[in-house]
Amino acid sequence: MSISEAEAKVMEALWAQAPQSAEDLFARISGEQDWQLSTLKTLLGRLLAKGAISADKDGRRYLYRPVLERSQYLAEQSQSLVDRLFSGRLAPLVAHFSAQRSLKPDDVAELKALIKQLEQP
Amino acid sequence: MSISEAEAKVMEALWAQAPQSAEDLFARISGEQDWQLSTLKTLLGRLLAKGAISADKDGRRYLYRPVLERSQYLAEQSQSLVDRLFSGRLAPLVAHFSAQRSLKPDDVAELKALIKQLEQP
């Protein structure tokens, strides 16, 4: 099962720090996200059901921690986009960004460094 | 309003060739997508409602053509992913792919060529 966008925001908060209680998460997420505590609880429940997080009892409350790794989530999402829209190849995506002129000089420099690294393993 | 994944498949078929009738599209999409004609009609209706395509009467049929451009759709989708998962920067996404070892030598070569081009406009 894949996680939704709202659920992903909860995951981000857990990837930033874990474990956290629902209250912790609520405090951390408020400001970013204008949710009722109840909403967050619903999302935690759904993430638990999906196996994306785990919960350990800590006194009267639960402490939640990610099971799904951020890097795995990134991989799924990125791969899916590249597959769906760019025939599974990364270069066309970069070309697209370049054509849109949304590459800052910083990006170009960073990319260049990356490529260099890839060429000399 | 944004278009859904099933709707995007219809758009792809229209981007590949336009204008096309519902029947044309159905023929072109069958094999990729195991839809009933009725399903395709529903999706065309929704795309029309969203303004992503237009329809011109051609005798008893309609001919559909894209209004939303593919490049704009690519831009929205890519930007959204990069914003949500990579702080809006492209380089980290490429780095992620590289770390996943999902870059083939071809890709690296192509990227290198791209970068080169970006440096000497």
Added chain:
DNA sequence: GGCAATCGATTACACGTGTAATTTGTCGAT
């Protein structure tokens, strides 16, 4: 002109999602 074929339009329906209120269960304090 009536009937059948053919389209598009309308209606259907289950499921995921965003958002939340209400209910339930438990622990601590009186």
Added chain:
DNA sequence: ATCGACAAATTACACGTGTAATCGATTGCC
């Protein structure tokens, strides 16, 4: 033992989406 606080679980509900059947209108043929 009871009551209140609090946390989690359950229930709620509207909306988008995937998938499709059916309805209704138009048109070509006999």
